[in-house]
Amino acid sequence: MADMTIAGEFFRGIVKDNPVFALVLGLCPTLAVTTSVENAIGMAGATLFVLVGSNVMVSALRKQIPPITRIPMFIIIICTFVTIIDMAMEAYTPPLYEALGIFIPLIVVNCIIIGRAEAYANRNTIKFSVVDALGIGAGFFVALVAIGAIRELLGTGEIVLFGLKLISIPIEPATFMILPGGAFMTIGVLMAMVNYNKIRKARKGA
Amino acid sequence: MNKEYVMVMVKIVLLSVIAAVILGALYIPTQAQLKVYQEEQKQLSLKIVNPDADHFEPVKSGEETLYYLAFDAGNNLIGYCFFHDQPGSQGTITLAGGVDTGYTVTGVKIMAHSETPGLGAKITEESFTGQFPGVAEDDLMLSKDGGAIDAITGATVSSVAVIDGLHAAMNEIKANE
Numbered sequence: 440m441a442d443m444t445i446a447g448e449f450f451r452g453i454v455k456d457n458p459v460f461a462l463v464l465g466l467c468p469t470l471a472v473t474t475s476v477e478n479a480i481g482m483a484g485a486t487l488f489v490l491v492g493s494n495v496m497v498s499a500l501r502k503q504i505p506p507i508t509r510i511p512m513f514i515i516i517i518c519t520f521v522t523i524i525d526m527a528m529e530a531y532t533p534p535l536y537e538a539l540g541i542f543i544p545l546i547v548v549n550c551i552i553i554g555r556a557e558a559y560a561n562r563n564t565i566k567f568s569v570v571d572a573l574g575i576g577a578g579f580f581v582a583l584v585a586i587g588a589i590r591e592l593l594g595t596g597e598i599v600l601f602g603l604k605l606i607s608i609p610i611e612p613a614t615f616m617i618l619p620g621g622a623f624m625t626i627g628v629l630m631a632m633v634n635y636n637k638i639r640k641a642r643k644g645a
Numbered sequence: 646m647n648k649e650y651v652m653v654m655v656k657i658v659l660l661s662v663i664a665a666v667i668l669g670a671l672y673i674p675t676q677a678q679l680k681v682y683q684e685e686q687k688q689l690s691l692k693i694v695n696p697d698a699d700h701f702e703p704v705k706s707g708e709e710t711l712y713y714l715a716f717d718a719g720n721n722l723i724g725y726c727f728f729h730d731q732p733g734s735q736g737t738i739t740l741a742g743g744v745d746t747g748y749t750v751t752g753v754k755i756m757a758h759s760e761t762p763g764l765g766a767k768i769t770e771e772s773f774t775g776q777f778p779g780v781a782e783d784d785l786m787l788s789k790d791g792g793a794i795d796a797i798t799g800a801t802v803s804s805v806a807v808i809d810g811l812h813a814a815m816n817e818i819k820a821n822e
Contacts, residue, residue, distance in 0.1 A: 474762040500660075505653045512660055519664040523671055530675035533682055537757060594763055614799060617763030 445570050452574020458551045459582035459626070460633045465551040468542045469583060470622040476598055476605075479587030480580075481535045482542060485524045487576030489546050490555060491569060492520035497560040498568035504561070513556045514547070521546045551579060582629075589625050590616045686756070687741075691715070691726045694743030694752035698723060704821065712818050715743065724751055725818050731810030734802035735759045738768070742811050744818075748782040753811065758803075765803030773797055773804070777811075785811060 458464045465486075472482045496516045497504070504512050525543050528536040536543065546552065555575055560568040591598050594616035597607040615621050691701050691713060698715035705711065712727040724745040731738050736759035743751040755769040767773055776794050777785075785808055786792030787801070796804035 503656065505649075505656065508653050508657055512657060515657075515660050515664055519667060522668050526668075526671055526675040530678040530682065533679075533686075540759070612763075614763055618761070 443567060445567075448567055448570045449574040449577070452571060452576070453578040453581060456575065457578040457582060457633075458575055459579060459586075460630055462551075462554070463630075464554055465549045465579065466626070468545065468549060469586065469626065470619065472539055472542050473583055473587040473590055473622060473625075474594070474617050475538075475591045476584060476587045476600055477535070478538050479583035480600075481528075481532070481539055483576070483580035483583045485528065485539070485543055486546055486549065486551065486579055487573070488524050489517060489520040489549075490552050490576045490579075491572040492523075493517045493552055493556055494560040494568040494572035495565055496520075497556040498563060498565045501561050509557070509561065510553075513553055513561075517552055517556070518547050551575060585629065586622070586625050589629075590621050594621060687728070690728075690741040690754050690756060691743070693754050694741050695724055695726050696752065698726075698743075701726060706821075711821055712814070722746060727814045727818065728756065729810045729814040729817075731806050731813065733758055733760050733768075733806040734765050734800070735761060738803070738806050738810060740807060740810050742777075742814055744782075744815060748815055750777045750780045750782075750785065750811065753777040753807065755807070760800065760803045764797070765800040767797045767800060768803050768807055773807075782812075782815060 452458075454461075456462055459466070459469050468482055468486070472478045493513070493516050497513060500512075500516075521544065524546075528539075528543060555571060559571045563571070588598060592606065592608065593610070593613050596610050596612040598605045613621075616625070688701075692698070695701075695715045697717060699718040700716055701713040702716065703710040703713050712725055714722055715724040715726050717723045724743055726741065726743040728739065728741050731740065738758040738760070739756040741754045741756055743753075745751055753774045755774065758766065758768065760766045760768060780793045784793040787794055787796050787805065787808070789796070792808075794804070794808060
């Protein structure tokens with residue numbers, strides 16, 4: 440534990456332990472809400488909030504939480520944060536809330552969050568738990584935005600972010616990319632590329 | 646041993662109570678904000694679906710608002726506005742619509758829907774809703790049926806749902822006139 444550094448723990452969440460491409464967790468929201476960059480940012484932001492909140496609380500209470508009831512107690516903590524972000528988004532960002540729909544309440548059962556509570560926050564100090572949450576949250580953010588950008592660009596021919604048109608390419612929009620099939624294909628291709636890179640690096644090292 | 650179980654229960658109950666108190670405290674301001682937002686949206690939407698109107702007056706049946714009368718600055722009745730729920734291809738489409746006194750459409754706005762993103766969801770876009778203003782009731786159908794509205798490619802059901810919703814709302818107004 441002595442060799443843990445803050446920067447190291449943070450980047451571990453983005454690269455080595457990327458929740459989507461390395462741990463392969465939280466695929467349900469990943470597939471469902473990445474129809475546009477805007478939705479991806481909203482979802483990743485909400486998840487990051489819940490992740491940081493629950494990691495802090497679980498870490499702070501880790502000596503108080505009896506091992507036999509730890510899962511229900513984690514769930515209560517996670518539910519509280521999810522409900523907070525759910526109510527806040529409904530009241531203050533209604534269009535985004537409508538776009539994300541059921542997937543905001545469903546953050547409760549996102550394995551990334553309960554996974555980090557169980558595997559990390561329950562065993563580490565608050566400081567490192569926050570860093571871990573930020574790192575994993577950033578990793579989720581990067582993954583969602585990448586998938587969202589590819590799907591939105593190929594599916595609609597442009598990327599529109601908060602009313603601003605960022606990129607527009609002259610292609611015939613492939614509606615398929617916006618539909619669930621496009622999500623599976625995008626994530627499959629990206630994951631193959633990530634793994635190819637990983638194997639190539641490992642071979643070079645050997 | 647028994648004491649240990651009691652402690653476990655106490656801790657769970659305590660955690661739940663704290664969570665409930667926090668959520669309860671946050672529920673009040675967020676609900677208030679939500680109400681404000683919804684009311685604002687309604688007023689804005691009425692203005693969008695009938696841009697010429699100066700003010701609106703709800704026509705009520707008991708507590709329920711059936712539709713709105715639109716008045717110009719000189720207090721003359723210039724049309725009707727309404728909110729209507731219509732089943733779409735995926736879920737309910739809530740739309741705001743406005744017509745003049747001769748039942749020619751003055752504007753349409755989609756308030757809420759759960760149509761397929763990229764397909765039916767395009768009913769919210771200007772390229773679709775922009776076709777409606779100026780269309781008389783008799784021309785209010787798809788262009789393939791001889792009407793004035795072009796359906797969204799790949800989303801005929803959603804497009805028709807909007808048109809049907811407008812007709813249904815107009816008939817409701819006529820029935821209450």
